[in-house]
């Protein structure tokens with residue numbers, strides 16, 4: 035029997051690494067049926083993330099993709115952005131033309147709700163690559179959809195690596211901890227790609243050269259994104275390249291065997307000023323709290339880059 039592609043919705047705040055995730059999904063039609071992409075405020079404000087999303091679709095030659103704008107701020111906090119990492123457009127690096135494809139009129143949260151109500155229960159996977167505001171808002175507005183989600187595979191959090199936006203918290207969770215709490219307590223099967231794993235997929239010289247070596251527009255842009263994005267983490271951590279956080283989510287959907295993790299309990303800190311947005315991960319099983327997530331800690335990094343490069347080559 036041939037494997038059916040998995041239906042996914044990507045929820046995203048591009049972000050150069052978000053762009054790699056979207057391209058990986060678009061280059062993998064035998065594995066993934068991309069139902070739509072919802073933009074969220076995160077790395078930069080919503081006006082830019084929805085525009086960046088459409089630029090990525092056009093770069094991939096997929097202007098027919100349905101792109102929606104979701105929430106423009108966290109559930110109950112002011113937006114925190116990350117221009118210091120991604121540049122003022124959120125996707126600094128190569129110059130790309132402004133998009134001409136349309137933004138859908140429907141609100142992204144309503145698209146998520148409508149899609150989950152329409153599709154057969156247990157057949158739609160949500161892939162959040164930014165703050166979890168849209169997903170939480172959809173669950174608050176339409177609790178009936180929660181039981182219909184097949185799985186949520188998300189990039190967010192950290193345990194061994196601790197924080198990147200504060201000493202304790204990873205950016206996506208920190209920006210909207212209340213939304214993260216709703217998602218982590220929802221009962222939906224969760225797969226979490228924390229910094230512990232994303233800091234192992236580094237854009238080394240050879241890997242960036244492989245993008246450029248594709249000899250395509252997508253390959254050139256991918257190499258230039260990687261070169262812009264990596265400067266921040268290389269300086270901060272002294273690493274050999276930048277961590278391509280978000281495509282780990284899509285790679286997991288395509289090839290879960292590239293990753294290793296533990297099914298554990300993960301709770302979100304929403305009260306403490308000092309550790310706000312921390313993912314309190316019971317990696318060592320020291321509580322009797324029930325597991326709610328597969329928390330990923332390891333990856334076949336070269337296998338991941340080989341997959342990514344192979345799929346980018348198709349666009």
Ligand code: BDR
Nearest residue numbers: 049051116163205206279
């Ligand atoms: C996450 O934050 C964003 O800056 C990246 O796009 C990624 O989703 C990493 O902490």
Ligand code: CA
Nearest residue numbers: 049052163164
């Ligand atoms: Ca992101």
